[in-house]
Amino acid sequence: MKFGFDIDDTLIRLREHAFHIYNKNLKQSVPIDVFHELDKVEIHEAFGLTAEQGTNMWNSTLEEIYYTSCPPYPDAVETLVELNKQGHEIYYITARPKEHGERTKKWMIEQGFPVQEERFYYGMKDQDKVNIIKELELDYYFDDKPDVLNTLSEDLLKVYVMNQSYNQQLTVPRITNWSELKDLIKE
Numbered sequence: 001m002k003f004g005f006d007i008d009d010t011l012i013r014l015r016e017h018a019f020h021i022y023n024k025n026l027k028q029s030v031p032i033d034v035f036h037e038l039d040k041v042e043i044h045e046a047f048g049l050t051a052e053q054g055t056n057m058w059n060s061t062l063e064e065i066y067y068t069s070c071p072p073y074p075d076a077v078e079t080l081v082e083l084n085k086q087g088h089e090i091y092y093i094t095a096r097p098k099e100h101g102e103r104t105k106k107w108m109i110e111q112g113f114p115v116q117e118e119r120f121y122y123g124m125k126d127q128d129k130v131n132i133i134k135e136l137e138l139d140y141y142f143d144d145k146p147d148v149l150n151t152l153s154e155d156l157l158k159v160y161v162m163n164q165s166y167n168q169q170l171t172v173p174r175i176t177n178w179s180e181l182k183d184l185i186k187e
Contacts, residue, residue, distance in 0.1 A: 098122065130151045
């Protein structure tokens with residue numbers, strides 16, 4: 001089978017990692033509970049930043065956010081390694097900017113994710129992600145963003161959302177821990 005995965009906030013805790021970095025760099029101590037209650041992808045408002053300040057903060061800390069100790073979700077690496085061992089095809093489809101693609105791929109490999117060069121897609125907008133997902137004719141696709149998942153309604157594609165506070169309105173099947181995937185593919 002062919003499995004497609006978004007990376008940020010699907011396989012790794014990028015926004016939560018960024019939240020801790022914002023606290024440190026802004027010398028604030030916004031409680032993690034605030035993060036878990038956010039109803040949108042962006043985190044800047046929790047720190048009292050405007051949208052413009054939030055964009056500037058994100059862009060100025062991107063290197064630190066992307067390439068430091070951002071933890072994978074529990075069982076994410078182990079589950080994908082197991083899928084790979086079973087002979088399934090694993091595709092990564094991320095909207096991370098093109099200039100970060102190769103380093104992201106290297107970072108993913110360093111974290112233990114099974115990555116094959118020709119199955120790693122990056123540097124696209126959300127609509128381009130949707131097009132790639134359709135072209136690959138995936139059996140399963142996992143993401144966190146409502147904008148992407150709301151446009152994927154192919155009958156043959158099984159779509160799952162990684163549970164986040166900002167995607168609670170989605171009605172597609174949800175995954176809360178990667179250990180659940182073994183049971184899902186048996187259904």
